[in-house]
Amino acid sequence: MGKLRIAVIGTGSISNCHMDAYHKISDRVEVVAGCDIDSAKLKAWGERHGVTNLYTDYNKMLEEIKPDCVSVTTWNAVHKDATVAALLSGANVICEKPMAMNAKEAEEMIAARDKSGKLLQIGFVRRFGKDAEAFMDFKNAGLIGDVYYAKATYLRKNGCPGGWFGDKRYSGGGPLIDLGVHVIDLSRYLAGSPKPVSAYGVTFNNLGCDRAKGDRAPWQIETGASEFEYSVEDMASAMVRFDNGFTLQVEASFNLNIEQDTGSVEIYGTKAGARLAGPLQLFTDVAGRFANVQTCGNTYFEMSAFDEEILGFIDAVEGKRECRATAEDGLALMKILDAIYESAKTGKSVDIKW
Numbered sequence: 001m002g003k004l005r006i007a008v009i010g011t012g013s014i015s016n017c018h019m020d021a022y023h024k025i026s027d028r029v030e031v032v033a034g035c036d037i038d039s040a041k042l043k044a045w046g047e048r049h050g051v052t053n054l055y056t057d058y059n060k061m062l063e064e065i066k067p068d069c070v071s072v073t074t075w076n077a078v079h080k081d082a083t084v085a086a087l088l089s090g091a092n093v094i095c096e097k098p099m100a101m102n103a104k105e106a107e108e109m110i111a112a113r114d115k116s117g118k119l120l121q122i123g124f125v126r127r128f129g130k131d132a133e134a135f136m137d138f139k140n141a142g143l144i145g146d147v148y149y150a151k152a153t154y155l156r157k158n159g160c161p162g163g164w165f166g167d168k169r170y171s172g173g174g175p176l177i178d179l180g181v182h183v184i185d186l187s188r189y190l191a192g193s194p195k196p197v198s199a200y201g202v203t204f205n206n207l208g209c210d211r212a213k214g215d216r217a218p219w220q221i222e223t224g225a226s227e228f229e230y231s232v233e234d235m236a237s238a239m240v241r242f243d244n245g246f247t248l249q250v251e252a253s254f255n256l257n258i259e260q261d262t263g264s265v266e267i268y269g270t271k272a273g274a275r276l277a278g279p280l281q282l283f284t285d286v287a288g289r290f291a292n293v294q295t296c297g298n299t300y301f302e303m304s305a306f307d308e309e310i311l312g313f314i315d316a317v318e319g320k321r322e323c324r325a326t327a328e329d330g331l332a333l334m335k336i337l338d339a340i341y342e343s344a345k346t347g348k349s350v351d352i353k354w
């Protein structure tokens with residue numbers, strides 16, 4: 001088999017993680033083209049990665065290049081259209097998280113995937129972390145028991161990225177859809193991917209985006225700040241129930257009066273609980289005594305998870321292994337996020353329809 005020909009739509013910050021991963025498997029893939037509506041950014045990206053076929057219109061790129069695979073790494077509002085276009089052009093797609101702006105868009109993407117017969121993977125990179133893999137090994141060995149509850153936290157003290165992340169028209173929402181999506185998906189994955197059935201949520205916007213001028217968030221993005229209007233929540237909290245009884249409590253913030261940034265998934269089973277934040281920890285009892293177990297070796301999340309994610313995508317495209325983050329997983333997440341946002345508006349628990 002020859003090398004798979006890759007194209008990238010959206011050449012901003014996260015595209016570089018995809019590119020670094022593609023470079024590491026250059027015996028199997030070649031990135032042949034890139035597209036961005038920001039031509040200066042596109043040019044710099046092309047020079048950095050040695051890609052010369054550069055486009056500002058992804059439809060033109062797909063038609064002329066006919067890639068085998070596409071990374072969709074645009075802001076969220078473009079995920080659906082770019083993914084549908086790439087699938088229908090005959091390409092397999094890995095689309096960054098969140099899958100789309102809402103569940104309706106996610107369903108359109110699944111329809112395009114089915115029509116094309118191609119693969120659509122969602123960029124749930126936390127599934128490829130060494131902490132998640134270690135937890136799944138323990139769970140599959142029967143050491144966790146039945147998982148019934150989890151607490152997922154992704155709280156930033158002063159971390160509104162600004163730009164499009166803060167503009168609902170481009171992002172679909174604030175920290176819930178941007179950060180919460182990671183830990184909600186990770187919790188659901190660790191729990192065995194049950195179906196969400198209802199959600200109760202609240203959102204707040206008390207601190208805004210620029211709460212600490214002069215103490216600029218390190219991840220604040222540069223893209224055309226002037227065209228974006230801040231219009232998202234700065235904090236969200238929710239309780240999500242699943243069809244097998246598994247229940248998840250989640251909280252996410254861009255800005256919060258908290259001591260320091262914090263992020264973790266704590267998940268509880270009938271035989272052991274676990275904490276994913278740094279090296280995986282297990283909480284259990286042995287011979288009638290409680291034992292808190294610190295795992296050894298690499299059992300924590302690190303940026304190399306992007307390499308594993310892209311490798312998994314390419315393996316799945318070539319039929320060498322199952323896709324670990326499917327479009328159906330993406331849809332489940334969009335249904336959860338839609339329900340939380342609706343609940344925050346109505347003040348009532350929202351049933352999730354399937």
Ligand SMILES: NC(=O)c1ccc[n+]([C@@H]2O[C@H](COP(=O)([O-])OP(=O)(O)OC[C@H]3O[C@@H](n4cnc5c(N)ncnc54)[C@H](O)[C@@H]3O)[C@@H](O)[C@H]2O)c1
Pocket residue numbers: 009010011012013014015035036037038041056058073074075076078096097098123125164178221223
């Ligand atoms: N997996 C992760 O951990 C992770 C981390 C950060 C961001 N992300 C996701 O990656 C995506 C991109 O985020 P980012 O931080 O790279 O943002 P970014 O602003 O750096 O990059 C987004 C790029 O998309 C481009 N774009 C917008 N519309 C386009 C179009 N029609 N055609 C081509 N390009 C277009 C923009 O010009 C911009 O360069 C988002 O969906 C975000 O949620 C994922």
